[in-house]
Amino acid sequence: MLRFMTNHTAKLRRGFTLIELLVVIAIIAILIGLLLPAVQKVREAAARTQCTNNMKQQGLGLHAFHDTNSALPQGHRPWANPGVTTAPFEGSISWMAYILPFIEQDNVGKAAKAWQNSAANYYSWNNPVCPIKMKIYTCPADPRGTQVFVGAPYGIVDQALTTYLGNSGTTSTSLNGVLFGATTGTVGSQVKFTDITDGTSNTLMVGERPPNSNLEFGWWYAAYGYDGRGNADCVMTSNDVAVVNYFIANYNTAPNLPCNRPAAQKIGLQPGHPDVGCDAGHYWSFHPSGSLFLMGDGSVRLISYNNNNLIPALSTRNGGEVANLN
Numbered sequence: 001m002l003r004f005m006t007n008h009t010a011k012l013r014r015g016f017t018l019i020e021l022l023v024v025i026a027i028i029a030i031l032i033g034l035l036l037p038a039v040q041k042v043r044e045a046a047a048r049t050q051c052t053n054n055m056k057q058q059g060l061g062l063h064a065f066h067d068t069n070s071a072l073p074q075g076h077r078p079w080a081n082p083g084v085t086t087a088p089f090e091g092s093i094s095w096m097a098y099i100l101p102f103i104e105q106d107n108v109g110k111a112a113k114a115w116q117n118s119a120a121n122y123y124s125w126n127n128p129v130c131p132i133k134m135k136i137y138t139c140p141a142d143p144r145g146t147q148v149f150v151g152a153p154y155g156i157v158d159q160a161l162t163t164y165l166g167n168s169g170t171t172s173t174s175l176n177g178v179l180f181g182a183t184t185g186t187v188g189s190q191v192k193f194t195d196i197t198d199g200t201s202n203t204l205m206v207g208e209r210p211p212n213s214n215l216e217f218g219w220w221y222a223a224y225g226y227d228g229r230g231n232a233d234c235v236m237t238s239n240d241v242a243v244v245n246y247f248i249a250n251y252n253t254a255p256n257l258p259c260n261r262p263a264a265q266k267i268g269l270q271p272g273h274p275d276v277g278c279d280a281g282h283y284w285s286f287h288p289s290g291s292l293f294l295m296g297d298g299s300v301r302l303i304s305y306n307n308n309n310l311i312p313a314l315s316t317r318n319g320g321e322v323a324n325l326n
Helices: 002-012 018-069 106-116 241-250 277-281 305-315
Strands: 164-169 204-208 235-237 290-295 300-304
Touching: 018 164, 018 204, 018 290, 018 300, 204 305, 241 277, 290 305, 300 305
Parallel strands: 164 235
Antiparallel strands: 164 204, 204 290, 290 300
């Protein structure tokens, strides 16, 4: 009897063979391989939806600003503008700062304005709202999340970044877009919707360009730009090789990756990467096929990289071009 029980117990304790374990592991690996693309698609769809919602909220804010002020805000308030040395000290403030009261961020706007009205607080990069990370200004498709440029080594406060740049026009000096900084001695864009004679549904208002890996371009509150007019920082051009050449000259060596195509192929809407220095000079996104754009009528559209040739026409408010995205 004892011998029978011992043999029976041994049979009950028999485990999996190596082959059986390998088969189970293989099945699990196949299932994971099948599920991962589906999970990735769901995540991308969710990120795109949230990004679309961000841009729609920006559109509502811009339209509300227009309703209140009879014009859209300046895309960027150049530092050399008249009035920058008198309260409320708005040197290099972006369009995103101007619409704060209209996107349910009135408390942030009031805090910024209160600081600006002090005679000692003329330097916009030390405004206490600069480090505030704004979800509405960050596309969730960016795997880096909301980010800040550490300002202490440069004698300023930290600078939170944005994914969204206003349409300043075809070049940094054309001033034919919707949100742009001005030339020295003049005000920036104060475009009325009636000025957009190409049609608001055919004119870009805001597009995507993630911050570069240096985190030096894309400051949402106080932006200087490569030229002092906010370009490639809070506003973007569509057809300006000079902007790309600036990044090639200054951000083309380690830790940046060198420009991987000629400058003429790095304007408008092109695939990009935050580590490639010259990609800071054109629209791109972490969405797989193109970038989202906020149109003048408040709608949001995904424009594919294949339609890059249409971006210059869509960037002018009154150029009379024909641009069909359908």
